[in-house]
Amino acid sequence: SAAFELAQQVKRGDLPSPERVILPVGSNCTSAGLLLGFWLADRLGLGLSPRPVVVSVRVTPWPVTIPYRILGLALEAGKLLGELLGRPSLVPDRAALASHLEIDPRRLGPGYGFATDEGxxxxxxxxxxxxxxxxxxxxxxxxxxxxxxxxxxxxxxTLFWATKSSATLPEVNDDEVAWASRRMRRWMAQAVVARD
Structure with missing residues (x-):
């Protein structure tokens, strides 16, 4: 639905139709959803034509964020949607999606959760x-x-797609993670120290 909302905003004249949408990619889900959504918006004539290229900036390492996984998620979601709606024409092929996906591995730095100077x-x-x-x-x-x-x-x-929530994360104290095993608590403490 996010891609459809963007198509509506473009149609209303709120912004120009982006040629590229740049966003972070970690679990692959947002990238896959936008990739499929942009294809569907174009296919259904809702706007965003030509379709924007999804530029996914890697924040998790290979093999988590690779085109194969992003395309696989988008294709499976498209197949499910086509089945549920009884409209096989809404199922994209891999090549149609792959031509509009770019992975940027250059900004990952030492790994997930590690800040970079550029970032x-x-x-x-x-x-x-x-x-x-x-x-x-x-x-x-x-x-x-x-x-x-x-x-x-x-x-x-070009559109920057920010997925950061504006909600403040709650403080977590030791009592709230007391349920975790000693090994898990030790790992969590090391992870916090390593990223500070």
Missing amino acids: REAVRLWDTHVGHPLETTYSGKAAARVIAELHRGLDRP
């Missing part, structure tokens, strides 16, 4: 010039790609 700078610049808060694990790395594009002279409509 930190993107978060700082975004806060200063846009006013929308980002973070360093997901959105900062994708914003770094947008900023790199701007430095290269971005000359086509």
